[in-house]
Amino acid sequence: MSAASAPDGESVVLPRTTARELLGERLAKDREIVAVRAGGKIYDVHTPLDEACVSAGIEPVRANDPAGVAVIRHSSAHVMADAVQRLFPGTKVTIGPATQAGFYYDFDKPSGPFTDEDLAKIETAMLAIVEAASPFRRELVSREDAKALFAGLGETYKGEIIDGIPAGEAISLYRHGAAGSEWVDLCAGPHVPHTGMLKAIKLTSVAGAYWRGDERNPMLQRIYGTAFGSPGELRKHLALLEEAKKRDHRKLGKELELFMFHEYAPAMPFFLPRGAGIYTRLVRYIEKLYAEYGYEEVLTPQIFDKRLFETSGHLPNYRENMYLPVTAELLDSVKAELVPDGVETVPAEKVKQGLAALEKLAQKPMNCPSHCLIFNQRRRSYRELPWRVADFCRLHRYERGGVVHGLARVRSFSQDDAHIFCTPEQMQSEIQGFVRLLFEVYHAFNFERVDIKLATRPEQRIGTDAQWDAAETALAEALKATALSYEVAPGEGAFYGPKLEFHVLDALQRSWQLGTIQVDYALPDRFELEYTGPDGKAHRPVMLHRAILGSLERFMALFIEHTGGNFPVWVAPEQARVVTVSEGQDDYAEEVARTLRAAGLRVATDTAADKLGAKIRNARLMRVPYILVVGDKEVQTRTVAPRSRDLDKNLEPQPLETFLAQLVMEAREPRLSQS
RNA sequence: GCUGGCGUAGCUCAAUCGGUAGAGCACCGGUUUUGUAAACCGGCGGUUAGGGGUUCAAUUCCCCUUGCCAGCUCCA
Numbered sequence: 001m002s003a004a005s006a007p008d009g010e011s012v013v014l015p016r017t018t019a020r021e022l023l024g025e026r027l028a029k030d031r032e033i034v035a036v037r038a039g040g041k042i043y044d045v046h047t048p049l050d051e052a053c054v055s056a057g058i059e060p061v062r063a064n065d066p067a068g069v070a071v072i073r074h075s076s077a078h079v080m081a082d083a084v085q086r087l088f089p090g091t092k093v094t095i096g097p098a099t100q101a102g103f104y105y106d107f108d109k110p111s112g113p114f115t116d117e118d119l120a121k122i123e124t125a126m127l128a129i130v131e132a133a134s135p136f137r138r139e140l141v142s143r144e145d146a147k148a149l150f151a152g153l154g155e156t157y158k159g160e161i162i163d164g165i166p167a168g169e170a171i172s173l174y175r176h177g178a179a180g181s182e183w184v185d186l187c188a189g190p191h192v193p194h195t196g197m198l199k200a201i202k203l204t205s206v207a208g209a210y211w212r213g214d215e216r217n218p219m220l221q222r223i224y225g226t227a228f229g230s231p232g233e234l235r236k237h238l239a240l241l242e243e244a245k246k247r248d249h250r251k252l253g254k255e256l257e258l259f260m261f262h263e264y265a266p267a268m269p270f271f272l273p274r275g276a277g278i279y280t281r282l283v284r285y286i287e288k289l290y291a292e293y294g295y296e297e298v299l300t301p302q303i304f305d306k307r308l309f310e311t312s313g314h315l316p317n318y319r320e321n322m323y324l325p326v327t328a329e330l331l332d333s334v335k336a337e338l339v340p341d342g343v344e345t346v347p348a349e350k351v352k353q354g355l356a357a358l359e360k361l362a363q364k365p366m367n368c369p370s371h372c373l374i375f376n377q378r379r380r381s382y383r384e385l386p387w388r389v390a391d392f393c394r395l396h397r398y399e400r401g402g403v404v405h406g407l408a409r410v411r412s413f414s415q416d417d418a419h420i421f422c423t424p425e426q427m428q429s430e431i432q433g434f435v436r437l438l439f440e441v442y443h444a445f446n447f448e449r450v451d452i453k454l455a456t457r458p459e460q461r462i463g464t465d466a467q468w469d470a471a472e473t474a475l476a477e478a479l480k481a482t483a484l485s486y487e488v489a490p491g492e493g494a495f496y497g498p499k500l501e502f503h504v505l506d507a508l509q510r511s512w513q514l515g516t517i518q519v520d521y522a523l524p525d526r527f528e529l530e531y532t533g534p535d536g537k538a539h540r541p542v543m544l545h546r547a548i549l550g551s552l553e554r555f556m557a558l559f560i561e562h563t564g565g566n567f568p569v570w571v572a573p574e575q576a577r578v579v580t581v582s583e584g585q586d587d588y589a590e591e592v593a594r595t596l597r598a599a600g601l602r603v604a605t606d607t608a609a610d611k612l613g614a615k616i617r618n619a620r621l622m623r624v625p626y627i628l629v630v631g632d633k634e635v636q637t638r639t640v641a642p643r644s645r646d647l648d649k650n651l652e653p654q655p656l657e658t659f660l661a662q663l664v665m666e667a668r669e670p671r672l673s674q675s
Numbered sequence: 676g677c678u679g680g681c682g683u684a685g686c687u688c689a690a691u692c693g694g695u696a697g698a699g700c701a702c703c704g705g706u707u708u709u710g711u712a713a714a715c716c717g718g719c720g721g722u723u724a725g726g727g728g729u730u731c732a733a734u735u736c737c738c739c740u741u742g743c744c745a746g747c748u749c750c751a
Contacts, residue, residue: 207746208678219678222746254686263724263742321750395751400676401742403749415751513751551751582708609708617712631710643711650711 032062034192044190063229073098075191076227082183083125094157102226114206133196200234201227249560250406267404268412274573295388300370306362312369323363367391372527380531386422407557420544431478444670447504455492471519496522506562517546579606579615581631588635
């Protein structure tokens with residue numbers, strides 16, 4: 001008899017084979033146990049464990065464990081599919097996995113999409129299945145039996161899935177429900193012990209999705225849902241979704257007059273004065289840091305001869321995302337060639353030539369090629385390296401219609417982009433310096449958590465193994481030197497080099513990729529970049545592509561949602577608004593505003609004939625950090641009565657000078673080095 | 676790009692079965708001069724996204740284009 005020890009100090013006697021048996025009494029008592037972890041894998045309590053697992057020890061996985069939640073969601077998908085097939089006979093099942101935020105199941109439903117009323121009905125039906133508290137049962141079957149079973153049920157998609165399972169791999173079925181009306185699915189598991197453990201499920205939306213994600217395949221009906229270990233957690237999650245809706249940057253962008261769109265320039269934002277101000281301040285902040293971190297800024301053209309992007313490789317590799325503009329002169333001349341007066345048809349060959357002639361110019365989608373041209377403008381010395389070139393120029397990328405999204409995904413944008421030209425030996429310290437800069441910025445914006453990914457060499461790549469070794473090592477060593485933890489994403493690097501990705505979590509716990517640094521040996525080769533070394537010979541530099549905020553448009557989207565429009569004082573479009581109680585204070589209000597503006601603050605006055613309550617309301621809706629109320633009392637004592645947005649309360653009335661000094665302090669750009 | 680949905684005044688939204696478009700806010704004018712989230716009265720504002728079709732009649736039904744939304748796929 002051996003003993004497997006559970007990490008919480010309890011040990012279990014071990015003559016048997018499933019976790020249910022191993023846990024025995026505990027499972028009955030501890031109703032939070034949804035599965036077990038053994039040898040790093042999750043098993044359900046009814047799966048027989050092999051000897052190795054058992055001797056390695058098993059650990060209960062509870063409903064509050066992320067792995068437990070995944071099991072709950074997967075089981076919820078089964079219950080949902082069961083309910084759907086009861087309510088909509090003839091509907092075929094396909095796949096139904098757990099996801100990061102919940103689960104979904106894709107159905108082939110001949111009668112068309114599900115409606116919101118259908119969702120409500122399905123939820124009710126699911127409730128009945130949950131209440132039955134029917135055990136999930138696992139069964140291993142032969143490939144032939146599985147095929148015969150699903151063929152008999154008319155589940156053709158399951159047949160396809162079985163065909164895709166490699167030979168020799170076990171095929172398992174999961175059943176739940178009372179004998180006679182039980183529901184069966186082809187599934188690797190694991191699942192919760194019984195349906196009664198699914199106490200917090202919510203179906204959220206319906207959507208179309210293609211079978212196996214391929215648009216040539218039939219369109220399926222997907223139902224999204226989410227599930228948690230307890231109703232409380234589900235409520236919290238739904239509240240977060242509500243909050244996200246309220247903070248949607250597209251909604252706030254309109255309400256706070258930050259930006260707009262117009263169908264004459266789809267997916268290209270117009271920044272209104274308030275939004276443009278924020279944008280400019282973000283850029284200015286980064287520029288100041290650049291000065292300190294040894295960057296130089298350049299300004300470069302928008303439109304190039306297409307040969308530039310042939311050299312860089314963008315035209316062969318990135319063509320579908322590029323705008324290829326044409327001059328009217330060229331267009332007219334080609335038109336005249338192709339549609340001559342009095343000629344009916346033009347030979348196909350000529351048409352082809354004409355169209356080819358139109359492709360002469362390219363709007364830049366990235367800055368790196370222009371920076372290579374600048375590098376090559378004259379002979380460079382090793383003494384100039386590392387050379388850090390920053391560029392906030394606008395970029396244009398054609399994005400397909402379905403993917404654009406507010407400011408988060410646009411066709412016209414700029415980045416806090418820079419390229420570092422350096423020697424291979426300088427790479428590591430440059431990467432470290434960049435990471436330091438990046439963290440200074442992220443701290444300034446109160447991103448508490450930053451996840452780092454090291455994306456390494458993909459299958460398809462250029463460059464030598466020695467170059468890849470050096471580049472990957474430089475990135476990893478730089479992280480180690482700064483004592484940062486990271487995750488390796490094998491094979492996810494760009495074809496020309498490995499990269500670090502920096503992901504931040506916003507206030508609503510959503511992850512956004514912002515910064516990146518990429519090592520590139522390819523462009524220096526393609527542009528034949530050279531510097532003269534101490535030995536008097538020509539050497540090839542390495543290029544680091546890097547961005548901290550990434551696209552400023554996308555960052556604005558994140559920033560708006562992260563702050564809910566309550567921008568920190570140093571970026572807020574309007575830092576204070578002076579509101580009068582009645583018309584007697586207009587002059588004093590203007591004087592207060594003038595005084596504050598003279599100190600470089602952004603201040604407006606509201607002397608309208610509205611009641612005070614209305615003015616307060618308007619200022620609050622615009623998220624103005626300070627509302628300065630001035631009435632007769634304030635005029636007489638030369639004070640202001642501030643109301644703080646962030647403290648959500650009235651402050652003590654105070655002399656104008658006191659408030660001014662305090663606001664000037666608060667309006668300073670954040671600097672880690674100063675705090 | 677694909678699938679589905681939507682597009683009515685600057686904004687948020689109404690308009691029965693196809694019968695000739697309406698409200699609140701905003702804006703403008705007037706009255707009110709107000710102490711911490713909406714004073715009152717009046718006015719302006721629309722080729723119902725654009726184009727075509729069916730019909731005696733189209734915001735409403737059909738087709739095309741365009742933009743937006745959700746999802747798929749892709750991505751900063």
